[in-house]
Amino acid sequence: METFFIRALQLIMSLSLLVLIHEGGHFLFARLFKIRVEKFCLFFDPWFTLFKFKPKKSDTEYAIGWLPLGGYVKISGMIDESMDTEQMKQPAKPYEFRSKPAWQRLLVMVGGVLFNFLTALFIYSMILYAWGDEYIRVQDAPIGMSYNQTAKEVGFKDGDILFAADGVELDRYDEKMLSQVVDARVVTVLRDGKEAVVYIPEDMMQRLMTDSIKFASFRMPFVIDSVAANSPASQAGLTVGDRIVALDDIPVSYFEYMDAIGQRRDKKLGLDNDSIDLHQIALTYVRNGETYNTVVRTDSNYIMGVTPRAAGEVMPFVTKEYGFIASFPAGARLGVQKLSGYVNNMKYVFSKEGAKQIGGFGTLGSIFPAKWDWHTFWYMTAFLSIILAFMNILPIPALDGGHVLFLLYEIIARRKPSDKFMEYAQMAGMLLLFGLLIWANFNDVLRFIF
Numbered sequence: 001m002e003t004f005f006i007r008a009l010q011l012i013m014s015l016s017l018l019v020l021i022h023e024g025g026h027f028l029f030a031r032l033f034k035i036r037v038e039k040f041c042l043f044f045d046p047w048f049t050l051f052k053f054k055p056k057k058s059d060t061e062y063a064i065g066w067l068p069l070g071g072y073v074k075i076s077g078m079i080d081e082s083m084d085t086e087q088m089k090q091p092a093k094p095y096e097f098r099s100k101p102a103w104q105r106l107l108v109m110v111g112g113v114l115f116n117f118l119t120a121l122f123i124y125s126m127i128l129y130a131w132g133d134e135y136i137r138v139q140d141a142p143i144g145m146s147y148n149q150t151a152k153e154v155g156f157k158d159g160d161i162l163f164a165a166d167g168v169e170l171d172r173y174d175e176k177m178l179s180q181v182v183d184a185r186v187v188t189v190l191r192d193g194k195e196a197v198v199y200i201p202e203d204m205m206q207r208l209m210t211d212s213i214k215f216a217s218f219r220m221p222f223v224i225d226s227v228a229a230n231s232p233a234s235q236a237g238l239t240v241g242d243r244i245v246a247l248d249d250i251p252v253s254y255f256e257y258m259d260a261i262g263q264r265r266d267k268k269l270g271l272d273n274d275s276i277d278l279h280q281i282a283l284t285y286v287r288n289g290e291t292y293n294t295v296v297r298t299d300s301n302y303i304m305g306v307t308p309r310a311a312g313e314v315m316p317f318v319t320k321e322y323g324f325i326a327s328f329p330a331g332a333r334l335g336v337q338k339l340s341g342y343v344n345n346m347k348y349v350f351s352k353e354g355a356k357q358i359g360g361f362g363t364l365g366s367i368f369p370a371k372w373d374w375h376t377f378w379y380m381t382a383f384l385s386i387i388l389a390f391m392n393i394l395p396i397p398a399l400d401g402g403h404v405l406f407l408l409y410e411i412i413a414r415r416k417p418s419d420k421f422m423e424y425a426q427m428a429g430m431l432l433l434f435g436l437l438i439w440a441n442f443n444d445v446l447r448f449i450f
Helices: 002-032 085-089 102-131 149-154 175-183 204-209 254-265 324-350 352-357 361-366 374-392 400-413 419-449
Strands: 037-044 051-053 061-064 067-075 133-136 145-147 161-165 186-191 194-199 216-218 222-227 243-247 280-287 290-297 306-308 317-320
Touching (some): 002 037, 002 067, 002 102, 102 324, 102 374, 149 204, 161 175, 175 204, 243 254, 400 419
Parallel strands (some): 037 061
Antiparallel strands (some): 037 067, 145 216, 222 243, 222 306
16 A cells, blocks of 8 residues: 555656646736737646645636646637636737737747656756766676566567567667667577577567567676574585576576576465475575575465566666766656657557556556655656657647648648637547547556456
């Protein structure tokens, strides 16, 4: 339950900040062109608001709604979520949106998207300035990577070191590299010190989307950092610095070892014979370059009494630090890369498997860590800002992109769409968005149940 509240709090904080920035973009451009903004509301407020305030000599009411699904600014003379059609029946006034030139209205509509994208670039820049850029080169992974079942079915094996995709060397494991692998026809790996090739099927991404486990993860060496006195490990002769490489003659990393022990604890190995002692494990370990074997009898909780070294001590992390000025172009490049990767992956949403992967608030909350971590919080907030910018610029009525589409039509055709057409388009867009929202959160419920 604590994990749920921590993730929910991070999600609410992140979305609240991004909604304020998005709506602030619309607001600032509207005020720049002397367009009246009647209301600025964080969250939606059907029937009632939690808080509202209207400064003296101001035309704008500021409010906080009770439904945390977004926010809005109500701009005079514009058909928006409020569906205030009565106002549109009155003669146009100089301070209204509809009275302004098309180019000004266009800037008002793209203001939110622009501010979200610039916010993402700024956050990425500050992350690089404060924490630097830390990653592991895939070719330097000491014991390779672990792969999900889908990857194994096409030819990858646990321990493979990713080397190249269609002849292009791979560097770091991220969204860009995953796209390189998925879009390649041949991926070269290092397997037991020799090059091997894996042929990638054309529907690789569709196959991966059916697997709830990510394509691959780094295998972390199990190096002992400390051994408890009089523990099973101590009695078996294990000591600090020993690297455990196999369990019952099966090669393991640290997390693979923990999974195997968990299976023993849950008795999921299919060993129903009571004569088989699940507490007795055969270990292979390396000490000073020499390989040894030993047998450890774990305690009742399947614990042998060792603490592993931290990932930073056993994995070859590459860390690049940035000065304040240098962080901005680096942050901009990172933001553009994230946007490019997200846009590229959108093509899979329109497939059968892709539609099943659409997630709602549960999915968004799950991307935040179970423990509070400011680095991850800001990283995820920047990524959500990228998503919010892209989704809002889609040419769908009721989104900013829909308004932009109609404004571009007006600029090219030199005539406005009728108010009645805009009203129907707004309603159709809202129905579509509500349908997508219901579908996304329905998928979350199915994933939670099953």
